[in-house]
Amino acid sequence: MEIYKPTATLFLDNRKVKKDGRYPVKLSIYCSPDKKRYSTGYDLTKQEWEKIHNDRLRDDNLKEIKLKLNYFKENAQAILNNLQPFSFYGFEEQFFKTAKTKADLSLATWFDEYIKNLKAEGRIGTAISYRTTINSINLFKPNMLLQDVTPAFLKSYEMYMTELKKSPSTTGIYLRQLRAIINKAIDANILKQENYAFKKFEIPAGRNIKKALSEGEIKKLLQYKPVDSRQQKALDFWIFSYLCNGMNFTDILHLKPENVSEHFIYFIREKTKRTRKKDLQPIKVGLNQRAVEILGKWKNTDSKKPYLFPVLEEGITATTVKHRCQRFIKWVNKHMEDIRIDLEIKNKVGTYVARHTFSTVLKRKHIPISYIKEALGHSTNAITESYLGSFADEVKIENAFLLTDFE
Template sequence: MEQPQVFVSFFLDASRPNSDGKCLIKLNIYQKPHKRRYATKFHVTKEDWAKLNSAKLRDEDLKEIKKKLNALQSQAEDVVATIKPFSFVTFEDAFIKGIVTTPTATTSRMLTDWFTTSINLLKANDQVGTAGTYQTTINSINEFKKNLQIQDITPAFLQSYEKHLRSENKSLSTISIYMRNLRSIINKAIKDKFLSRDAYPFKSYEIPTGQNVKKALKDFDINHILTYTPEKADQQKAVDFWIFSYLCSGINFADIIALKPSNISGNYLTFYRQKTIRTKKKDLRPIKVGLNSRALAIIEKYKNTDPQNPYLFSILEAGLSAKTIKNRCQRFIKWVNKRMYEICEDLGIENKTGTYAARHTFSTVMKRKGAPTSFIKDALGHSSVATTENYLDSFEDEVILEYANALTTFNQSVLKAV
């Protein structure tokens, strides 16, 4: 028997206005004949509630509340979509308590349905970036062949799909991401006993991988950036945050914007990577960074002064959805990159030097200065040395040429002795 549809909406509890005459907005979850309401942090008057639901909303404060309510509703709907069959208790665990459980295995044979289930779970777990790559993957597969079933993924299909991606000039990195996402779906189907392990298509197909394009700067280019003083304030802010990333073990910008004052203790910064904090359950270790005087000065210069804002830097504020945080991060990175490209042009640095170059540059400088790969691995927050080695820059051209010349250059005293 098909379950009744679940509806997500909001309800103004006008029965208990506060001293300012404002009433609590509640999240309303309705599945005929049952409904439950959950308190939000938003209070408005009856008049403002009517405005919130009108087509022509002009009040800026109410616009912000509506924006956050829309994000909350979207998040709730994503969680509801993962719960099959729907249960209020499971919803409360996933949404109210923040405990996301794996949804019941889909009974559909359609590959798109398996991707949709995983995408909804990722969104419910605030992994909006990964959810985006899964959505891009299934879009690409559907463009190649429509209406595929889970058992249609064979070694022959994987070979033909890879050939198709190459014909579209997709990079090895993109092909690898698509194939790894598809492999994850197949593994899920096998784990849920929907697909036989004997039918595992990746045992006779190897996912292509390519070396990362080296983005590290040479020593004299690093020095130019460290000593550069832009005339424009926006360029100064961009280069300051680039330098902060470089000085703090190549910290990702997603981790920079998520920092809080509690992450700073004296001359040390301690944090968990946002990339792994929700996905890595075992051996989750914090990254500890020593802060030199330059890094401390940047923190002091840009630290948030709003006591209501919990973040170290005022790029984010409280109450934002995971999707909004992702968008803010992407916009900030784009903003910094644009100005860093301008700075590199002024300095005569040939390669475009965006935010990610700071991370590669940190790891390569550590290598040049003789730091053990194990130390660099821990500083970057990698789980394996192999991952770190992909970050480390190849030997510079001058060093390669030096070794080539050494093949025909010998110690004269040794030659005379012979």
């Protein structure tokens, strides 16, 4: 009995023309006497189909399509060669499982799937960030496939971001998120490790502009007399963050009465809850008397509500939680800007500055990095050091005089 070997070929299905004059390119799997056809997701005119079979093809777009079509065919043939005995069901199970169709190889599809998972986990901010990244990539080069992420693409995308005057920090965030998606595709055996585009590509790392306030500016804020209750509330929450280990405002708004004892606040960062499953260590905050007064002034008076401060409610969606936190932060920043102008403080004094200022004040007072790391809830000293501002200008001048002061 003659045994026929199954084969994979590409063909232009010219039985039905599309509105743009193109025909679908299909993958044909043949094992005598049967055959089945599968969509590749690509459409070509008859002239384009002829061109991609020409050894002197010069059209860059058609060259790219030719490479991708050959990629589909070669992967299909590799499955066929190892499939014993052959069956169309067995072929389809492997073919679709390993994502060899254009839709499954789409970079946007992989981003969409990950974004959907992030939302399901309540990581709305991260989901928004990944959406921003794929939107940027799509503007630069739409309809990309996973294998389109090459070293040449990474270099050209970095140049594109530079031309748009995007900061190295922003570019670095986008590229790290792209790298995370590519790593997921490699882990799923969709891409080969040897084709890893980031192997010899260095992602730009922007240097954070230090946002910590000077001691004089901090004193001004601590002594400021607000003009109305809105300014008072905004300033109180800013000071509360500063006095409580530079606590992130999202963490402040998630505090519950059980997080507070007579002398301490214990909490686990919302960010850490969602990204680390093991070794979750609560941050322990020693309560300054002024922080206790602020807490008493603005805490929730409705015992039926679960949160310490009356911004969030029980039962609301993760998206609503994110939006309410963002709105409150924006509201605080608006009133802190009015206070900054009134006090003639040069740099911004938004909510994030409170966190930087807390860590930098401790650094200036020679508190060990290990303590600051623990207070901020960081996993490494390197992360903590990136938060720390430079020493104040007056300290630099004093140290300069030390170089010649030998009396």
